[in-house]
Amino acid sequence: MLYSVILPTYNERENLPIITQILHDTFTSAKIKYEIVVVDDSSPDKTLEVAQSLQKIFGKDHIRIVSRPGKLGLGSAYSAGLEASSGQRIILMDADLSHHPKFIPMMIEVMDKSSKTKTGKVDIVSGTRYKRGGGVAGWDTFRKLTSCGANFLATFLLATGGASDLTGSFRLYERAAIVKILPQVESKGYAFQMEILVRAHNDGYKIGEVPITFVDRIYGESKLGANEIIMYLKGLLQLFFTT
């Protein structure tokens, strides 16, 4: 089975080689066939060139590149990456090293074992920062408050199939599931990840979880301004009234 990792990049010239190497090591030692699809939105820092040199080192069958003319948004980056991928299972994650590839084999194991459990086959495994064994490095209390508050609001107002981390972006999907869900998603920003799980639950897909550790961005700045919060609440309300 081939696993496709879709990495949307914008100004990730520093992180991309490292995440690629770690992904390569993780998959090779677990003896899993993989490919990485880099979706670059014309990064001014020449991330594209970095991706091309990585392609020479790791091989064209391991690194695919989709270059887009500008910053076109995460949703369309995922769609473009999906289209260029050939794997039966898809991993969506951040390219900035906040997500560690070592959790991918754990997600695969949860997905594989799920067919034998009473609750049934799981189509999505979501990395959760909120369960025991998970967590975050580098967040102050205020940041934790906003994250927990946002997640509580979403789990209270929406039907989310038991998922504990709705705004997380590190997940393993069966191809059929993400291909069906992604076109239905309309929100932007933090609500985007949440909407994926809401639509998944709506469509009858089951969601499993693996605790993950999230290391807040090393080379970049986190963006959580008033704008993002308002966009999130808008997305929440929209889902509340339409699902």
Add this chain to the structure above:
Amino acid sequence: MAGLVLRYHLFLSIGMIFLAIWKAAFENLPAITKAVQSVVTAIVPSATLEQFSTPSLPPDVAIAQGVEEAIRYMPVYAIFGLGMYALSSVLYKVATFEDCKAAAVELNKEIEDAKKKLEAKGFKF
């Protein structure tokens, strides 16, 4: 479970059920008051009841007033209770939120290892 029952339908129905219960409580106030009075006088010893009453406010009347007030402010109590639930859930989550400094340290080391491997393969930073 798509399409038919939307989330806001669910919340609206819960709201309407609550309103129906509230209305029923008002309509049955005398019966409810009597029930509460008999339960309280059966459970609480008369000495304690005496302590909390005054000549102008005998136990039965005090209980009746309490019942009426509780029913009148039911929605306020419900919203307040909900708010308390939300606040305590979030504060609990924040309090038990795990800090993984070890992960950050481990990551730094792995970054150095990865850089070495990449340079050995000919990658130029």
